[in-house]
Amino acid sequence: MDLTTSIPTVTGNPAAASLVARVENLTKSYGAHLSRVDALREVTLGIRRGEFTAVMGPSGSGKSTLMHIMAGLDSPTAGRVWLGDSEIGSLGDDQLTLLRRRRVGFVFQAFNLVPTLDVEGNLLLPFELDGRTPSPQERAWIDELETVLGLDSRLSHRPHELSGGQQQRVAIARALVTRPELVFADEPTGNLDSRTGREVLQVLQSAARGYGQSIAMVTHDPVAASFADRVLFLADGRLVDDRSGMSAAEIANYMLAMDQAA
Ligand SMILES: Nc1ncnc2c1ncn2[C@@H]1O[C@H](COP(=O)(O)OP(=O)(O)OP(=O)(O)O)[C@@H](O)[C@H]1O
Numbered sequence: 001m002d003l004t005t006s007i008p009t010v011t012g013n014p015a016a017a018s019l020v021a022r023v024e025n026l027t028k029s030y031g032a033h034l035s036r037v038d039a040l041r042e043v044t045l046g047i048r049r050g051e052f053t054a055v056m057g058p059s060g061s062g063k064s065t066l067m068h069i070m071a072g073l074d075s076p077t078a079g080r081v082w083l084g085d086s087e088i089g090s091l092g093d094d095q096l097t098l099l100r101r102r103r104v105g106f107v108f109q110a111f112n113l114v115p116t117l118d119v120e121g122n123l124l125l126p127f128e129l130d131g132r133t134p135s136p137q138e139r140a141w142i143d144e145l146e147t148v149l150g151l152d153s154r155l156s157h158r159p160h161e162l163s164g165g166q167q168q169r170v171a172i173a174r175a176l177v178t179r180p181e182l183v184f185a186d187e188p189t190g191n192l193d194s195r196t197g198r199e200v201l202q203v204l205q206s207a208a209r210g211y212g213q214s215i216a217m218v219t220h221d222p223v224a225a226s227f228a229d230r231v232l233f234l235a236d237g238r239l240v241d242d243r244s245g246m247s248a249a250e251i252a253n254y255m256l257a258m259d260q261a262a
Pocket residue numbers: 030031037038039057058059060061062063064065066220
């Protein structure tokens with residue numbers, strides 16, 4: 001298996017227009033001198049608009065670091081990062097806050113719902129944080145998400161009154177309410193049993209296929225990654241492969257080969 005497939009650079013490439021986010025020669029190091037850790041080494045890649053992309057790799061390969069930098073939560077040591085046409089490195093703190101609030105959505109393993117708010121309150125939170133109420137079109141979209149995600153009968157319930165799968169569906173709906181350019185999902189099924197996890201992955205897959213929602217998901221789980229249109233493999237801080245249409249078994253075998261090559 002060739003783990004060193006070269007990845008085409010997106011610089012000056014018309015295909016860059018179809019990318020919702022991209023990084024070029026992205027390097028991230030923590031610490032200095034003997035304690036220095038190179039979490040990412042000259043990574044160049046793009047996340048395609050309207051696709052569900054999984055980012056996989058062994059523990060410590062740099063998946064979370066990549067996601068945090070792409071989402072504007074952390075800064076690169078070197079290299080460039082774009083969300084759409086905006087180069088993140090050129091934004092000030094206030095602009096970065098607005099970018100995170102308006103242009104990206106987040107789904108975490110731990111759901112991260114506000115425990116004192118009911119489902120409806122959690123779904124309206126992104127608007128509240130932005131200091132506004134939803135427009136009629138946005139209200140219609142929230143209603144649609146509530147229906148599609150089966151939350152209609154749970155709107156006045158608080159998170160602790162919901163199952164794990166329901167809580168994650170609320171978190172997904174909350175990530176989608178502002179129609180962000182890109183949703184980042186970090187091990188979104190990590191706290192769920194496998195059946196519930198599959199339901200949640202189907203929701204993410206439908207958001208990409210049905211609504212053209214761009215999604216980037218970090219996962220260890222080959223079954224989770226098999227729901228994605230495309231899988232990016234990281235190893236030791238580098239992008240080592242970029243595949244589409246892989247089955248869970250193929251992904252599991254690939255990960256095994258990576259472990260053996262390490
Ligand atoms: N704040 C930090 N300070 C120092 N080292 C860090 C920090 N964050 C990450 N690292 C190191 O960077 C490397 C990549 O970490 P990262 O969390 O991105 O990997 P990962 O692929 O997401 O791992 P996992 O699958 O275990 O979550 C690891 O060696 C990690 O120890």
